[in-house]
Amino acid sequence: MASKRKSEVFGITHRDKKSLARAGELNTAHGRILTPFFMPVATKGSVKHLSLDEVEAFGVRCMISNSFIFYLRPGLETIQHAHGLHQFMGWKHGLFTDSGGFQILDDTFLHSRSEEGVILNNPFNNNTRELYTPEKAMQVQNTLGSDVAMVLDDVPKFGTSKPFITETLARTLKWAKRCKAAHDNDKQLVFGISQGGTYVDLRRKGIAALNKLNFDGMALGGMAIGEPKETMQKVIDAIREEIPENKPVYVMGLGSPEDIIKAIHSGIDIFDSCFPSRIARHGTAMTWSGRVSIENLKYQHDFSRLDEHCDCRVCKEHTKAYIHHLCKNREETGFRLVTFHNIYFVQKLIEKSRQAICEGTFAAFAKQFLKRYQQTPMK
Amino acid sequence: MASKRKSEVFGITHRDKKSLARAGELNTAHGRILTPFFMPVATKGSVKHLSLDEVEAFGVRCMISNSFIFYLRPGLETIQHAHGLHQFMGWKHGLFTDSGGFQILDDTFLHSRSEEGVILNNPFNNNTRELYTPEKAMQVQNTLGSDVAMVLDDVPKFGTSKPFITETLARTLKWAKRCKAAHDNDKQLVFGISQGGTYVDLRRKGIAALNKLNFDGMALGGMAIGEPKETMQKVIDAIREEIPENKPVYVMGLGSPEDIIKAIHSGIDIFDSCFPSRIARHGTAMTWSGRVSIENLKYQHDFSRLDEHCDCRVCKEHTKAYIHHLCKNREETGFRLVTFHNIYFVQKLIEKSRQAICEGTFAAFAKQFLKRYQQTPMK
Numbered sequence: 001m002a003s004k005r006k007s008e009v010f011g012i013t014h015r016d017k018k019s020l021a022r023a024g025e026l027n028t029a030h031g032r033i034l035t036p037f038f039m040p041v042a043t044k045g046s047v048k049h050l051s052l053d054e055v056e057a058f059g060v061r062c063m064i065s066n067s068f069i070f071y072l073r074p075g076l077e078t079i080q081h082a083h084g085l086h087q088f089m090g091w092k093h094g095l096f097t098d099s100g101g102f103q104i105l106d107d108t109f110l111h112s113r114s115e116e117g118v119i120l121n122n123p124f125n126n127n128t129r130e131l132y133t134p135e136k137a138m139q140v141q142n143t144l145g146s147d148v149a150m151v152l153d154d155v156p157k158f159g160t161s162k163p164f165i166t167e168t169l170a171r172t173l174k175w176a177k178r179c180k181a182a183h184d185n186d187k188q189l190v191f192g193i194s195q196g197g198t199y200v201d202l203r204r205k206g207i208a209a210l211n212k213l214n215f216d217g218m219a220l221g222g223m224a225i226g227e228p229k230e231t232m233q234k235v236i237d238a239i240r241e242e243i244p245e246n247k248p249v250y251v252m253g254l255g256s257p258e259d260i261i262k263a264i265h266s267g268i269d270i271f272d273s274c275f276p277s278r279i280a281r282h283g284t285a286m287t288w289s290g291r292v293s294i295e296n297l298k299y300q301h302d303f304s305r306l307d308e309h310c311d312c313r314v315c316k317e318h319t320k321a322y323i324h325h326l327c328k329n330r331e332e333t334g335f336r337l338v339t340f341h342n343i344y345f346v347q348k349l350i351e352k353s354r355q356a357i358c359e360g361t362f363a364a365f366a367k368q369f370l371k372r373y374q375q376t377p378m379k
Numbered sequence: 380m381a382s383k384r385k386s387e388v389f390g391i392t393h394r395d396k397k398s399l400a401r402a403g404e405l406n407t408a409h410g411r412i413l414t415p416f417f418m419p420v421a422t423k424g425s426v427k428h429l430s431l432d433e434v435e436a437f438g439v440r441c442m443i444s445n446s447f448i449f450y451l452r453p454g455l456e457t458i459q460h461a462h463g464l465h466q467f468m469g470w471k472h473g474l475f476t477d478s479g480g481f482q483i484l485d486d487t488f489l490h491s492r493s494e495e496g497v498i499l500n501n502p503f504n505n506n507t508r509e510l511y512t513p514e515k516a517m518q519v520q521n522t523l524g525s526d527v528a529m530v531l532d533d534v535p536k537f538g539t540s541k542p543f544i545t546e547t548l549a550r551t552l553k554w555a556k557r558c559k560a561a562h563d564n565d566k567q568l569v570f571g572i573s574q575g576g577t578y579v580d581l582r583r584k585g586i587a588a589l590n591k592l593n594f595d596g597m598a599l600g601g602m603a604i605g606e607p608k609e610t611m612q613k614v615i616d617a618i619r620e621e622i623p624e625n626k627p628v629y630v631m632g633l634g635s636p637e638d639i640i641k642a643i644h645s646g647i648d649i650f651d652s653c654f655p656s657r658i659a660r661h662g663t664a665m666t667w668s669g670r671v672s673i674e675n676l677k678y679q680h681d682f683s684r685l686d687e688h689c690d691c692r693v694c695k696e697h698t699k700a701y702i703h704h705l706c707k708n709r710e711e712t713g714f715r716l717v718t719f720h721n722i723y724f725v726q727k728l729i730e731k732s733r734q735a736i737c738e739g740t741f742a743a744f745a746k747q748f749l750k751r752y753q754q755t756p757m758k
Contacts, residue, residue, distance in 0.1 A: 046705050046712035049428075051719070053692060074679065074704045081680045082700060090696045300453060301460045313432060317469045321461060325453045326425050332711065333425035340430070 009189060009216050010035075010248045016356070018363035020240065020267035023354050026094075026217075026248050028147035029187040030086065031061065033094045035248060036264050036357075038255075038350045039064040039272035040343050044073075045089045048277050049336040050343065052091050058312075058347045061093045064272045067149075068100030068109075068132065071140045073124050084145030096272070097146035098252075099137040099179075101153035101193065105225065113154060115171065134178035142185045150219060151179040153193040158226035165197040173209045180213050189216035191250060197222060198231050200238045207242040217248040217270070224253045224273075232259075236266050257286055257349055257373055261366045264353050276346050280339035283327045286346070290373050292320070294338060299324040306337075312344040388568060388595050389414075389627045395735070397742035399619065399646035402733050405473075405596075405627050407526035408566040409465065410440065412473045414627060415643050415736075417634075417729045418443040418651035419722050423452075424468045427656050428715040429722065431470050437691075437726045440472045443651045446528075447479030447488075447511065450519045452503050463524030475651070476525035478516040478558075480532035480572065481631075484604065492533060494550065513557035521564045529598060530558040532572040537605035544576040552588045559592050568595035570629060576601060577610050579617045586621040596627040596649070603632045603652075611638075615645050636665055636728055636752055640745045643732050655725050659718035662706045665725070669752050671699070673717060678703040685716075691723040 012024040024035045040047045040055055043066045047055050055063070065085060070076075082088035086095060103109035104118055111119040117133030134152045141149035152175050154168040172195045183190050192215035196202030210218065220239070223232055236251065243249055248269045254260055255273020263271070276286060283295040287307035292299075294306070302320040314323075314337045326334025349369075356365035391403040403414045419426045419434055422445045426434050434442070444464060449455075461467035465474060482488035483497055490498040496512030513531045520528035531554050533547040551574045562569050571594035575581030589597060599618070602611055615630065622628055627648045633639055634652020642650070655665060662674040666686035671678075673685070681699040693702075693716045705713025728748075735744035 044705070044708050044710055045701065046710050049711045049715065051692065051696075051712065051716065053696060073708065074700075078680055078700060078704070082682055082698070088698075088701055088704075090698075090701065301457055303461055313430065317430075317432060319461070319467075319469075321453075321457060322424065322467055322469065325457070325467075326423070329423050329452065331423055331425050332428050332715075333430065336428065336711075336715070337430065 010246065012245070014358045014360075016362035017360040019265045019366070021264050021353070021357045021362040021366075022267060022269070023357040024248070024269065026270075028062075028094045028189065030092065030094050030147050033061045034354060035269040036350055036354060037062055037270060038260065038346050039096060039270070041272055041274040041277065042089070043069055043274070045070070045085075047339075047343065048281070049332070049339040052089060054340065055343060056091075056093065058344045059351060060343075060347055062096065062147075063091065063094070064096040064098060065089075065144075065146070066100070066102070067097040067137065067141045067144055067146070068103055068120070070097075070144060071100075072122050072130075076140065076143045079144055086145065094148070095146045096148040097141050097144055097150065099141065099150040099152040100132055101150070101155050101221065102252075104155045105157060113168075113171070115174070117152070117175075118154065134175040135182040138179050138182040138190075142183075142188065146188065148189045148191055148217070149183070149185075150191050151176045151193055151215075153195055153221050155195060155222050155225075156197055158197065158222075160197070162197075162199060162202075165195075165199060166202060169196050169202050169206050173206060176210060176213060176215075180215070191215055191217040191219045193219045193221040193252070194239070195222050198227050198235055200235060203235060203239045204242050207239060211242075211244060215247075217250060218243045219250040219252050221252050223251055224259065229259065233262055233266075236263060236268070240267050255346070257346070258370060260346070260349065261353065261369055264357075265363065265366050271350075276342035277339050280342045281335050283335070283338060285338050286342050288345075288369075288372065294320060294324050295327050296324075306341055307345070310341065310345060310348070312341050314338075314341045314344075389625065391624070393737045393739075395741035396739040398644045398745070400643050400732070400736045400741040400745075401646060401648070402736040403627070403648065405649075407441075407473045407568065409471065409473050409526050412440045413733060414648040415729055415733060416441055416649060417639065417725050418475060418649070420651055420653040420656065421468070422448055422653070424449070424464075426718075426722065427660070428711070428718040431468060433719065434722065435472065437723045438730060439722075439726055441475065441526075442470065442473070443475040443477060444468075444523075444525070445479070445481070446476040446516065446520045446523055446525070447482055447499070449476075449523060450479075451501050451509075455519065455522050458523055463522075465524060473527070474525045475527040476520050476523055476529065477631075478520065478529040478531040479511055480529070480534050480600065483534045484536060492547075492550070494553070496531070496554075497533070513554040514561040517558050517561040521562075521567065525567065527568045527570055527596070528562065528564075529570050530555045530572055530594070532574055532600050534574060534601050534604075535576055537576070537601075539576070541576075541578060541581075544574075544578060545581060548575050548581050548585050552585060555589060555592060555594075559594070570594055570596040570598045572598045572600040572631070573618070574601050577606050577614055579614060582614060582618045583621050586618060590621075590623060594626075596629060597622045598629040598631050600631050602630055603638065608638065612641055612645070615642060615647070619646050634725070636725070637749060639725070639728065640732065640748055643736075644742065644745050650729075655721040656718050659721045660714050662714070662717060664717050665721050667724075667751065673699060673703050673713075674706050675703075685720055686724070689720065689724060689727070691720050693717075693720045693723075
């Protein structure tokens with residue numbers, strides 16, 4: 001990849017006055033994406049309950065899919081026939097693909113690790129085993145044609161021993177090097193992934209090694225997997241400055257409004273999580289005044305909007321009482337409406353954050369948002 | 380209700396040249412609805428997987444909900460607080476409510492019949508029993524504020540004996556009279572319901588009695604409940620002319636494209652059915668070339684549109700292969716996309732039928748449609 005092009009991948013355009021927050025742009029083969037941004041999760045090619053044109057209409061310009069899952073099902077042949085994952089899904093904008101590293105955390109998939117790669121079960125095919133190597137991960141993502149490929153990483157569960165985490169970090173770094181060597185697609189960016197659990201010394205060591213490989217961006221992996229939130233925040237703050245200023249930084253798996261706002265405050269640019277969708281399917285809405293558990297009996301006769309500060313179609317057209325009724329009755333549309341609102345909400349939260357950064361007032365915006373969002377007890 | 384207003388309820392504007400098909404308009408408190416029309420089913424207040432603004436955007440101007448189900452859950456108090464069912468749901472257009480008669484067919488609900496009314500179980504409240512009378516059915520629908528209320532009818536299962544069907548017909552007629560007497564809402568129309576199973580003599584006798592009560596419209600109930608389709612069609616044709624020309628005729632529960640087209644041909648004006656939604660949730664799409672079972676392996680690499688003659692968003696933006704993939708993976712969005720297409724398809728089928736009637740060419744349109752739709756073998 002020409003170094004000329006590299007320099008254009010990411011640019012910072014604005015910095016907040018009283019925090020590390022920054023606004024910029026990531027340039028991909030499918031267009032410019034303003035940072036910070038949040039990616040809705042389309043693991044299998046859809047954001048559950050929504051159509052992609054709805055997600056697009058919210059202003060979302062980047063999503064993330066899972067390359068290992070697509071490799072298993074429907075398989076690369078289908079995606080090749082479709083001329084890539086964008087065409088297969090009918091999505092015109094930015095698309096990240098995760099590598100399959102995250103499946104290491106999932107006992108359904110993990111069989112064992114080796115230096116060569118990870119041995120994963122294929123639950124769609126009688127658990128036949130699949131040696132998934134860094135080279136394979138790159139080849140699969142190349143075929144999918146995502147705008148940003150992630151290296152294959154070895155993710156340790158939270159709570160495993162430091163020696164084990166050290167071992168997985170060493171493997172992650174070797175695999176990152178092999179991914180870099182195997183990658184051969186100048187239309188696709190590649191992000192490295194930091195591992196090392198909650199050990200700041202391991203994280204720093206890993207980031208130093210990844211920096212030398214000069215990836216297009218840096219992801220912090222193995223976060224939000226069970227560790228206390230304060231610990232996660234401390235680790236992010238302690239390692240943030242190890243990453244070169246001119247690289248976009250992506251914390252994988254962060255999706256609660258508080259986490260996103262705090263991480264933007266610490267200078268993080270990119271987010272993804274299935275959290276807004278998952279809690280929607282359990283009847284929980286994110287609102288500008290905190291979370292609303294819509295199945296709570298107190299909403300039975302509450303004819304106010306789901307979120308009085310939101311202008312999404314759900315909030316404009318329906319009441320809490322109606323959505324309460326649908327969710328209590330297990331009507332798919334009820335969960336769809338909450339999902340619709342939540343994905344819209346996170347997109348607007350990011351857009352307002354970006355605007356505040358551009359105006360230099362993000363720190364105050366964040367403080368005010370968190371006060372309001374967190375003060376409200378779980379309802 | 381003043382006879383002046385009555386005369387404006389329904390008017391025929393066009394007649395087909397070579398069939399009994401007719402186009403007209405039904406005037407309700409929530410606007411004029413062009414006939415023929417198909418009502419998507421929102422039993423509990425939502426068309427499964429869709430938002431009501433989507434249904435509205437398709438051109439749908441009338442839906443049907445179930446008053447007995449709403450009576451049980453969330454209960455009338457909630458609807459009263461909301462100032463009626465339209466407001467509760469956020470629906471501005473026409474709304475029918477079924478009376479609860481249909482629940483007589485459902486063993487979950489039916490406890491027993493009496494002359495006074497039907498004794499129904501409340502499955503949401505430990506199967507406590509509920510004597511549901513004609514007066515109650517009218518009172519509930521009055522509170523819901525639907526545009527068209529249905530009388531409470533006694534629906535016999537298909538295959539029961541003629542003496543039993545005669546008995547249920549007698550009860551249906553007595554209840555219809557009581558409904559008429561109990562109804563007191565000049566903004567709400569009331570439709571009578573014909574019963575009598577597949578016995579033309581019973582149907583005729585019932586319709587004659589209902590005609591004397593001068594309802595705003597006539598529904599044919601107890602259809603499409605297991606009898607052969609040819610039988611149903613013959614019964615419709617044999618009794619159609621017993622109903623005065625100036626009354627709108629509604630066959631309850633008809634939702635397959637063939638059934639709808641044939642019934643329009645016989646002079647039917649109004650339809651409702653959960654069929655288009657239900658088959659969508661089993662991965663079956665209705666198309667202008669016949670049914671498509673999208674989970675069939677043959678669609679794995681089929682990058683054509685779901686329906687090449689359809690201009691709905693799903694057909695414009697996605698392929699069979701993508702929808703196949705989502706449905707095979709049990710992604711909610713897959714079933715949502717098929718539902719979206721099917722409800723759109725039926726709406727357009729009705730609109731095209733209406734246009735053909737206005738142009739006097741419906742008989743040819745129907746013939747051509749049926750040839751194409753039915754020729755295609757189940758895929």
